[in-house]
Amino acid sequence: MDFSDVLHSRRSIRAFADKPVPQAIIDSILTDAIESPSSSNTQPYKVAVATGKTCQQLGQELLEKYRKINVIQRQPLPLKLFNAATSNAMPDGDYKPILGKYPGIFQDRRMHTGKGLYEIMGIQRGDKKARDAAMARNFTFFDAPVAIFVFIHPGMKFTALVDAGIMMQSLMLSATDKGLGTCPQGALGMWRSPLEKHFDIPKGYNLVCGLALGYPKEDEEVNSYRPRKISLDELLIPTK
């Protein structure tokens, strides 16, 4: 593929084939990602790569936590508080998600994107059960055989987030070029504790995002979703 085709064909993949990714390919994608620019070349990130049994176990552990909090959220207040304190399922990620509505136009874009995604999956707006099931698939990485967790060093403040984002995009474009699919997943930042069980995470690194990697499952409608991107006019700040 030429570069522009790689860029335009990358889309978030939410259904993966049951086909392992050879370690040499994972290594080559990561080696490409290392070429990314970073502030003062600090490269303030590290990744944990889960494959095989580790990937499966992590997926089950995260899914269990998601299921538990889903139940707790719907309980009446006293029980909710008790279970929140005792269940060990409460999110223990390093960054809190934005709860509730996003500000202004971002909420509109979020809703529009979510609506399109549910539509393509054939999920009705009021079908809470199907929506929960779709959300739950995040935690088993949409069946991807590889889950990558991105950590940053918070000592590098906001530049670490910029640097990690650029590195993730390099990784995703490299994967696309090799015929693989990816889905960046903020949802995978909700719990850190399951990762601690499987990886020796260096002290001082914060979990910022996860990423599913694998071969896209063919003939899956969800993988054909192409959410609307902003126009050049919406991107540009006009001159005075």
Ligand SMILES: Cc1cc2nc3c(=O)[nH]c(=O)nc-3n(C[C@H](O)[C@H](O)[C@H](O)COP(=O)(O)O)c2cc1C
């Ligand atoms: C930081 C970040 C976090 C994301 N988190 C999730 C997630 O938790 N679950 C998910 O299905 N998609 C997630 N996405 C994918 C976005 O929904 C997707 O990038 C967006 O809708 C645009 O679609 P595209 O990637 O196909 O161009 C995330 C993307 C980014 C960049």
